[in-house]
Amino acid sequence: MQVILLQDVKGQGKKGELVDVNEGYARNFLIKKGYAEVATANKINDLKQKKASADFHKQEELKAMRALAAELKGKTFKVTIKVGQGGKVFGSVTGANISEALAAAGYEVDKKKVVLEGPIKSVGLYSVELKLAEGVSTSIKIEVAGEE
Numbered sequence: 001m002q003v004i005l006l007q008d009v010k011g012q013g014k015k016g017e018l019v020d021v022n023e024g025y026a027r028n029f030l031i032k033k034g035y036a037e038v039a040t041a042n043k044i045n046d047l048k049q050k051k052a053s054a055d056f057h058k059q060e061e062l063k064a065m066r067a068l069a070a071e072l073k074g075k076t077f078k079v080t081i082k083v084g085q086g087g088k089v090f091g092s093v094t095g096a097n098i099s100e101a102l103a104a105a106g107y108e109v110d111k112k113k114v115v116l117e118g119p120i121k122s123v124g125l126y127s128v129e130l131k132l133a134e135g136v137s138t139s140i141k142i143e144v145a146g147e148e
Helices: 023-033 041-072 095-104
Strands: 002-005 018-020 036-038 076-082 124-133 136-147
Touching: 002 023, 002 041, 023 036, 041 124, 041 136, 076 095
Parallel strands: 076 136
Antiparallel strands: 002 018, 002 036, 124 136
């Protein structure tokens, strides 16, 4: 019997998948508990359309991320950080600081997409990698300047 899973079921599949299971298991457990529904022709067609739509949107987003990566590649952004007497830095530059600098320049990049090799704790010019999507990354330069 074919059913469409309404939520993840261990050993069977993920939400939205079409799976073949024994009729007794489907009727007495999956459907009864609300984990699945019977796969009719209309529901299978709806599932295929939703999957095609999701694939299309994912491809469009990937295309936009590739364009953003090409636009950002090699650009330099300035981040200011508080320094004390003698140029001693208070704290370090984080992904959030870099994300804010990108936003100030008009680029919306989430702080989780900024990959730092280690904490930036001094003034200078650094190369930082941005992982915008799976398989899409670019490198930018961050100029860290001090302000008292």
